Amino acid sequence: MTKIWNETGFVTDDPWVIESEESKAGSNEKAILGIDDFLAKVSEGDEQGFGVLVNPADDVRRLVDHLDRIALVAVSFPAFNDGRAFSHASLLRSRLGFKGEVRAVGDVLIDQIPLMLRCGIDSFAVTNATALKRLSENRLPGIDNHYQPTARPSADAKSYSWRRVG
Template sequence: MATIYKDGEFVEENWETADAETATAVTGDALVPLSLFLGDAEAYLARDGQTAVLVEAGDDVEPVELYLGRLALVAVDFPSFADGRGFSAARVLREQIGYQGDIRAVGKYILDQVPLARRCGVSSFEIAKPEVLKALKAGEWPEVTKYLQPVGTVDEIPVGTRPWARRSPRDIAVAAE
């Protein structure tokens, strides 16, 4: 069982990760690495249970576009808190491909990255670190209100004369109080 954080709530889900040995024989809900999924996509989609794809760091997400409407979700791996490729994969899925489904962060991200991942299109989080779970349950949300890189997934307001600088509309509400 994995603890999932989505829309401010915690749920328990059970996804079995497929590998080269188990392949399509996985029963129940299966999380399939992208490279393995693309090798036999129709077989994975035809099995009983939901199918989700795991995008690992460095994977090109564009080939999965044909199957997005048939997947339960797309999980994006953050192999290290210092590896930003998960943010890029989420942005490509949301902004370039236009995926509207659930993008789930999995792996070794830290609490400070949760709001930034949301800006990039991540909509749910598999919580692997106890300190992240504890902080989210306590209501901690390390909001960043000023950004130096615009994204197409949230409303933002330009800041001053720097065209790349943005701020969250929540920043104005806080300043007005």
């Protein structure tokens, strides 16, 4: 079972559905399209509020001319050891200036969520039983020191080891 989580807790009425051959968005749902399907759809009209799925091998820069028409970008983590979605999220936030929701989908583990938050990911489609249990108990692991800047700055400037605070 997949549950959507963000920093305010679990979301009960999330409308987003990743479309595939087997599943399509219903009347009260919103479709998350692959990049190619999204680009084909935006060329047909001026519709807004799209959801886009970015897989690890995709080039997120293909979205740059259409970011104002996207409400949600789902970055895919097909396996815990494939970190390309961290780069996609960071690029969307830091360089491309995307202001909409960025969601982690796939193999979302509890230990990676703080790092995903730092890269600019807002919400998480969680299926891992341990992650679901820890999130329901508000037991998110913390990171005391940061070694590099990121898309989401820390509230405590002293937590950056690379920044000298006088």
